[in-house]
Every structure is written in C-alpha cells, then in structure tokens.
Amino acid sequence: MSNRVKKGWLLLLVILGIVFLPTGEAAAQQGQVTQPAPDRAAIDRGGVAYQKYGCFVCHGSGGAGGVRNKNAITAEQVAGLIKVAEGYTIPELRQKILEGMLIIQKKDPKGPTPPLSMPSFRGSEEELNDLVAYVVSLDTPPSVVSTTRPPVPASMLGKGNCRVCHAAVVKQFESNIHAKAWPEEDSRSDIATTCAVCHGDGDRHAQNPSDLRTIIRFNDVSSASAHDKNAACLACHERGLRFSWRGSAHESRDMVCADCHKIMAPASDRRLLAKQQEMEVCFQCHQVRRAQLQRTSHMPLREAKVTCTDCHNPHGTTAEKLLSADSVNETCYKCHAEKRGPFLWEHPPVAESCLNCHEPHGSNHASLLKSERPRLCQRCHIEARHPTTPQPVASRFVFNRSCQNCHSQIHGSNHPSGVRFQR
Ligand code: HEC
Ligand code: HEC
Ligand code: HEC
Ligand code: HEC
Ligand code: HEC
Ligand code: HEC
Ligand code: HEC
Ligand code: HEC
Ligand code: HEC
Ligand code: HEC
Ligand code: HEC
Numbered sequence: 001m002s003n004r005v006k007k008g009w010l011l012l013l014v015i016l017g018i019v020f021l022p023t024g025e026a027a028a029q030q031g032q033v034t035q036p037a038p039d040r041a042a043i044d045r046g047g048v049a050y051q052k053y054g055c056f057v058c059h060g061s062g063g064a065g066g067v068r069n070k071n072a073i074t075a076e077q078v079a080g081l082i083k084v085a086e087g088y089t090i091p092e093l094r095q096k097i098l099e100g101m102l103i104i105q106k107k108d109p110k111g112p113t114p115p116l117s118m119p120s121f122r123g124s125e126e127e128l129n130d131l132v133a134y135v136v137s138l139d140t141p142p143s144v145v146s147t148t149r150p151p152v153p154a155s156m157l158g159k160g161n162c163r164v165c166h167a168a169v170v171k172q173f174e175s176n177i178h179a180k181a182w183p184e185e186d187s188r189s190d191i192a193t194t195c196a197v198c199h200g201d202g203d204r205h206a207q208n209p210s211d212l213r214t215i216i217r218f219n220d221v222s223s224a225s226a227h228d229k230n231a232a233c234l235a236c237h238e239r240g241l242r243f244s245w246r247g248s249a250h251e252s253r254d255m256v257c258a259d260c261h262k263i264m265a266p267a268s269d270r271r272l273l274a275k276q277q278e279m280e281v282c283f284q285c286h287q288v289r290r291a292q293l294q295r296t297s298h299m300p301l302r303e304a305k306v307t308c309t310d311c312h313n314p315h316g317t318t319a320e321k322l323l324s325a326d327s328v329n330e331t332c333y334k335c336h337a338e339k340r341g342p343f344l345w346e347h348p349p350v351a352e353s354c355l356n357c358h359e360p361h362g363s364n365h366a367s368l369l370k371s372e373r374p375r376l377c378q379r380c381h382i383e384a385r386h387p388t389t390p391q392p393v394a395s396r397f398v399f400n401r402s403c404q405n406c407h408s409q410i411h412g413s414n415h416p417s418g419v420r421f422q423r
Helices: 003-015 024-030 040-052 055-059 090-099 125-137 167-173 191-199 203-207 226-237 278-283 287-293 328-333 348-352
Strands: none
C-alpha cells in the first residue's frame, strides 16, 4: 500500500472503522477513485470546515460555483466543486487544497491577472481529511441554495486581508511604484495593506464580495462616480501638476485618472500610462490630432521628440486649452526662445500669438503654416502698396517663399534698417 494513499483517504476510513476498503494501489494507478461508502459524519464535519475556511466565498455555497473571476481560463469564473473529484485522485485533491494555487491561467494572455487565487489551507490534518471527504461527496448541486450567506471567517478579515483571496494580484503589485505607498501613520504595513489606500477598506467587501459596491473600483462598469474614484487618487496627488485639476476641461467632462493611467498593469515604462506611447493615450479621444500629425509639416511628435505634454498639462492649468504655460507664446518660447525677442522691429502678430500664422499640431503647408503664402500674409496686408493684385506665377512677389523672398525676418528684425523685415 503506497504511503501517499495511506496518508490520504484510507487512514481516515480506517480510523473511522469503515469496513469497506478499496484496493488503494489499483485506484491510484488508474487515476480513479473507487467509490467507498460515504462517511456521513466526516462529510458533515467537512461541510463545517468548508464554511469555517471560507471556501464558499469563491466556490459558492455547496460548491455550486458562479463566482466571477475575470479573465480566468475557466469561463471567467471560479470553478464549482460539483464532481471535481472525478478529475483527481484523493491524494491529488488533498495536495491541491493543502497547497492552493497562486497562478490562475489567463483566458486572454494580454488581459489582467485573474483577481482570485486559491489560498493554501491552514487548518488541521483532520479538518483537511474531512474537507476532502466533503468535496468528494459533492456530486449534485445543492437543491436549495440558502439565501442567508454564512459569515466570512475572521481569518479572511482585518488589515492586509486582500492577500487571502487575491494572492497573485498582491504578488504582482510588488514591483509597482505604489507598493510602498501605504498610509504614513502605518510604517510597518506590508503590500497587502497598500491596496486599501485606493480601493478602500476590505472588510465590508470580504463579507459580501458579490456586491461590488463594497469596494472602490476604477473601471467603467463600476457604479462609483468619477468624483469618488478621483478622490481616492487625489488624496495623495492633489498638488503638483494636478493643482488645477478641479474645474479643468477634462475633470468637468467626468474623466477619471484611470482613463489615462493604468495602475495595476501599466502599459508604459513610466508614469503608469494606459498606452505604451503617451500620444496614444490622448488619441483614444482626440482623433483629429492623430490625423493632423500625419500632415507633411509637423513638429517631431511622430518622431517622439516632442509630446502633447510638452505644451499641455492634461491634469488642468490656469491657462486656456490646458496649455502648460501662461499663454500660447510662452508655451512656444519654452523651446523657440529666439522668437521671443526683444526685436528692434517687432512684427505685431508674432508677439500677439504664434497661432496667427502657425498650426502647432500639424499642417500641410510648409513650416506648420496655417495657409499658403502669399495668402497667409494677405489676410492682413491687403492694403500694402504691392502685390495685392493677382500676380503671374513666376513673379518675384509670389515665387518660392513669396513675400519672404524680400521680407525674410518675418518674426522680427534687429537690423537698424530692418523695419520692413528685409534683413
Ligand atoms: C479566494 C478564492 C478561493 C478560496 C477562498 C478557495 N478557493 Fe479553491 N480555487 C480557487 C481558484 C481560483 C481555483 C483554481 C481555478 C479554478 O478552477 O477556477 C481553485 C481551485 C480549487 C480546487 C481544484 C478545482 C479544479 O477544478 O481543479 C479545489 C478542489 C478547491 N479549489 C477547493 C477549495 C477548498 C476546499 C477551499 C476552502 C478550504 C477553497 N478551495 C477555497 C479559489 C478559491
Ligand atoms: C474573502 C475573500 C476576499 C477578500 C478578503 C478580498 N476580496 Fe476582493 N474579491 C473577492 C471576490 C470573491 C471577488 C469577485 C466578486 C465578483 O466579481 O463577483 C472580488 C473582487 C474584487 C475586485 C473586483 C475585480 C473585478 O473584476 O473588477 C476588486 C478590485 C477587489 N476584489 C479588491 C480587493 C481588495 C483591494 C481587497 C483588500 C482590501 C479585497 N479585494 C479583499 C474576494 C475577496
Ligand atoms: C494607487 C492605487 C491602487 C492601489 C494601491 C491598488 N490598486 Fe487595484 N486598481 C487600481 C485601479 C486604478 C484599477 C483599475 C484598473 C487599472 O488601472 O489597472 C485597479 C484594479 C484592480 C483590480 C481589478 C483588475 C482589473 O483589471 O479589472 C483588482 C482585483 C485590484 N485592483 C486589486 C488590488 C489589490 C489586491 C491591491 C493591493 C496589492 C491593489 N489593487 C492596489 C488602483 C489601485
Ligand atoms: C497613499 C498615497 C497614494 C495614493 C492614494 C495614490 N498614489 Fe499614486 N503615487 C504615490 C506615491 C508615493 C508615488 C511615487 C511618487 C514618487 O516617487 O514621486 C505615486 C506615483 C504615481 C504615478 C507616477 C508614476 C511614475 O512612474 O512616476 C502615477 C501616474 C500615479 N501615482 C497615479 C495614481 C492614481 C491614478 C491613483 C488613484 C487610482 C493614485 N496614484 C493613488 C502615492 C499615492
Ligand atoms: C487626459 C489624460 C490624463 C488624465 C485624465 C490624468 N492623467 Fe496623470 N498623467 C497623464 C500623462 C500623459 C502623464 C505624463 C506626463 C509627464 O510625463 O509629464 C501623467 C502623469 C501623472 C503623474 C506623474 C507626474 C507627476 O505629476 O509627478 C501623476 C502622479 C499623475 N499623472 C496622476 C494623475 C491623477 C491622480 C489623475 C486623476 C486626478 C490623473 N493623473 C489624470 C495623463 C493623464
Ligand atoms: C477619455 C477621453 C480623453 C482623453 C484620453 C484625452 N482627452 Fe483631452 N479632452 C477630452 C474632452 C471630452 C475634452 C473637452 C472637449 C470640448 O470641450 O470640446 C478634452 C479637451 C482637451 C483640450 C482642450 C481644452 C480646452 O480648454 O478646450 C486639450 C488641450 C486636451 N483635451 C488635451 C489632451 C491631451 C494632451 C491628452 C493626452 C494626455 C488628452 N487630452 C486625452 C477627452 C479626452
Ligand atoms: C507645440 C505645442 C503643442 C503640442 C506639442 C500639442 N499641442 Fe495641442 N494645442 C496647442 C495650442 C497652442 C493650442 C491652442 C489652440 C487654439 O487656441 O486654437 C492647442 C489646442 C489643443 C486642443 C484644443 C483644440 C480646440 O480647438 O479647442 C486639443 C484637443 C489639443 N491641443 C490636443 C493635443 C494633443 C492630443 C496633442 C498631442 C498629439 C497636442 N495637442 C500637442 C499646442 C500644442
Ligand atoms: C518641447 C519643445 C517645443 C515646443 C514647446 C514648441 N516647439 Fe516648435 N519645434 C520643436 C522642435 C524640436 C522642432 C523641430 C526643429 C527642427 O527640426 O530643427 C520644432 C519646429 C517648429 C516649427 C518648424 C516646423 C517645420 O516644419 O519646419 C514651427 C513653425 C514650430 N516649431 C512652431 C512652434 C509653435 C508655434 C509652438 C508653440 C505653440 C512651438 N513650436 C512649441 C520643439 C518645440
Ligand atoms: C506673421 C506670421 C507668423 C507668425 C505670427 C509667427 N510665425 Fe513663425 N514662421 C512664419 C513663416 C512665414 C515661417 C516660414 C519661414 C521661412 O520659410 O523661412 C515661419 C517659420 C517658423 C519656424 C521655423 C523656421 C525658423 O525660423 O526657425 C519657427 C520655429 C517658428 N516660425 C516659430 C514661431 C513662433 C514660436 C512664433 C510665435 C512667437 C511664430 N513663429 C509666429 C510666420 C509666422
Ligand atoms: C495677423 C495679421 C498679420 C499677418 C498674417 C501678417 N502681418 Fe505683417 N503686419 C501686421 C501688422 C498689424 C503690422 C504692423 C503694421 C503697422 O505697423 O502699420 C505688420 C507689419 C508688417 C511689415 C512692416 C510694415 C511696416 O509698415 O512697417 C511687413 C513688411 C509685413 N508685416 C510683412 C508680412 C508678411 C511678409 C507676412 C506673411 C509672411 C505678414 N506680414 C503676415 C499684421 C500681419
Ligand atoms: C521683391 C521684393 C518684395 C517682395 C517679394 C514683397 N515685398 Fe513687400 N516690400 C518690399 C519693399 C522693398 C518694401 C519697402 C518699400 C518702402 O520702404 O517704401 C516693401 C514694403 C512692404 C510693406 C510695408 C507697407 C508698404 O506698403 O510700404 C508691406 C506690408 C509689405 N511689403 C508686404 C508684402 C507682402 C504681404 C508681400 C507678399 C505678398 C510682399 N510684401 C512681397 C519688397 C517686397
């Protein structure tokens, strides 16, 4: 008789004085469980242990299943335990419960880690044997599923409780920049207590996991308001770049931090962004900007040398259009300082706004210009002595850089005789 089997099923039955004994070796070799006469007392005790250790939280009352486990290969649910014994030998089943399962296979390999893991069993040897007997006995779904749920055992409550049921998620979180963002008053906390700083306290949720309103969630299907979701983040991040978040264009459209950031499994190397490239984050909604970037003239955004946040602060600013500097021109001067002047001869539309002539997101005219020259200039200079009248194509007034063939210093001139921006 093999030791494994002895330790498992047989020992229990012998102790309980059951007369019928299966031939253990044969059963193990076949990988099948020969049906012994069920021991009602052990099964009943196993049923109590099933409640006591909270198995019902994930496997359902009476092993009926039905608990969601997003992106798990098992139909996105935790498998029920009805007839589970058919796929296991007794020792295997015992081992499974004793060790638990940290890694649950994903349905979509690129999707999130399934939230629920199987915890390892912490009870006594006798309880384990009883549990196995109970699980083996589950061959029909419970006829009546009780509407009153038993209370969740104390071992699943308290600080850091997330680890009990979400072990794989907690493990994965170790490498997150937030892994050490636990409350200041609590210097001895571990990662599992960190979860609460964003998701809220876990006890109410543990006692009734199927009511997802008991935990703060950040995705679209969550019933929490955008304001509540953001408040969880702003508790630590209100200052700095988010000083003007409240009332900003994005906030007032009920956007949430999680529209642009992904905390648990970020797609980017830095800033926990929802997409690998920052621009892609914005293009989720600003499709026109994506199209503009494909135009022939553009700043090196496509080349990733300039990004949206060089000019905008998506979290809100005191300037209009979420510009990160006080005005359009101040924004441009950050990189084009030479255009600031001062000039001896200033061209007023330049000092007023670069947007008088440029379209910063991309244009099909050279140098990001808003329109073709000479029309660009003639929107304002119709009164000029020369060429307001139509010119032959080869005329020096419209040829090549057009007006700038002569008025080359269009942003302003420091030459004593540069009044007409010719030098
Ligand atoms: C926090 C949730 C959770 C708790 C609590 C839990 N399990 Fe599990 N259990 C799982 C998950 C997840 C799996 C593996 C994936 C699956 O099959 O759905 C699993 C797998 C199993 C399996 C193997 C099932 C199979 O089809 O391969 C058995 C048996 C089992 N659990 C028994 C128990 C027992 C007994 C308890 C109580 C001591 C328990 N589980 C508590 C989540 C849990
Ligand atoms: C007693 C076990 C248990 C404990 C403890 C527990 N959870 Fe859960 N949690 C569950 C179950 C079961 C679900 C799945 C509920 C459902 O989808 O029906 C779940 C779901 C979730 C979800 C939603 C997942 C999704 O797919 O959207 C989040 C978020 C979550 N838990 C966070 C936490 C955090 C944070 C803690 C600790 C503060 C915690 N849980 C503690 C059992 C538990
Ligand atoms: C800094 C805030 C923050 C912390 C800390 C945090 N979470 Fe989350 N969690 C989120 C956000 C935001 C989401 C929504 C999806 C995302 O951004 O990845 C989320 C989603 C989830 C989900 C659902 C997964 C999904 O893809 O739908 C689970 C489960 C979860 N968190 C559990 C935990 C656990 C367990 C911990 C502790 C180890 C934890 N979270 C710590 C912010 C946080
Ligand atoms: C308990 C405080 C706390 C909460 C709550 C919190 N964070 Fe953080 N967060 C931090 C700390 C600490 C850092 C690390 C900052 C640092 O090192 O400068 C951080 C960093 C970040 C970063 C920058 C990552 C990087 O690579 O630089 C982002 C983005 C972020 N958090 C988003 C969020 C979002 C979104 C939420 C809400 C779902 C949130 N945080 C909730 C404390 C918190
Ligand atoms: C419209 C998209 C968008 C929204 C909404 C958004 N962020 Fe960001 N966030 C970004 C981008 C893009 C960066 C990277 C900026 C950079 O690297 O300068 C960033 C950077 C950060 C950083 C790291 C830089 C820093 O400030 O130290 C933190 C922290 C942060 N965001 C928190 C939040 C919080 C909290 C919210 C919700 C109140 C939020 N974000 C909402 C796009 C967004
Ligand atoms: C989830 C969708 C969404 C994402 C992602 C998003 N935005 Fe927006 N954005 C909006 C909406 C909605 C408005 C308001 C549009 C309106 O008022 O016409 C807006 C407005 C703006 C404005 C104009 C503000 C104003 O005062 O008129 C700027 C600039 C802007 N977004 C930049 C960005 C940048 C940069 C990013 C990426 C970091 C980004 N957005 C990501 C939805 C989004
Ligand atoms: C070189 C600076 C610069 C860069 C880079 C930039 N923007 Fe802008 N953006 C501006 C300026 C200036 C305005 C104001 C335009 C106006 O007032 O007409 C603006 C306006 C906007 C608006 C509001 C348009 C409207 O008509 O209300 C959106 C949306 C926007 N930008 C999105 C983006 C996105 C997305 C990116 C990244 C792909 C980006 N911007 C990159 C300078 C920039
Ligand atoms: C983050 C730095 C940065 C900011 C801010 C910035 N630019 Fe640029 N800009 C560049 C770079 C880099 C180039 C490419 C220079 C080169 O290729 O030599 C460029 C090129 C240009 C060009 C020439 C494009 C071409 O096709 O020749 C124009 C016009 C221009 N920027 C206008 C603006 C305007 C208007 C603003 C303010 C709305 C602005 N820039 C803000 C970095 C910036
Ligand atoms: C009156 C129209 C007009 C205004 C206003 C204007 N520009 Fe220009 N800009 C031009 C023209 C035209 C060109 C093309 C020059 C050429 O082809 O030699 C140009 C070219 C540029 C270039 C690329 C060539 C170079 O000189 O470096 C940059 C950068 C630039 N402008 C930045 C700015 C900035 C920054 C502002 C605002 C401070 C601004 N422009 C305002 C008309 C204007
Ligand atoms: C948004 C309107 C606007 C645009 C576009 C514009 N200008 Fe001007 N420009 C002015 C104003 C206003 C003055 C100042 C007129 C004055 O002082 O009487 C001026 C002055 C000038 C002067 C000097 C005239 C003088 O009397 O000293 C020249 C030359 C000139 N612009 C050429 C151009 C050229 C070339 C372009 C196209 C590249 C152009 N401008 C585009 C508004 C514009
Ligand atoms: C072949 C050279 C040349 C070209 C091309 C040219 N200009 Fe001029 N422009 C001049 C000269 C020279 C003056 C100065 C005349 C003076 O000082 O009396 C001048 C003066 C001006 C003035 C000052 C006001 C005035 O009437 O004296 C404006 C405005 C002006 N040009 C706009 C333009 C515009 C707009 C274009 C393009 C459609 C253009 N110029 C193309 C040579 C040129």
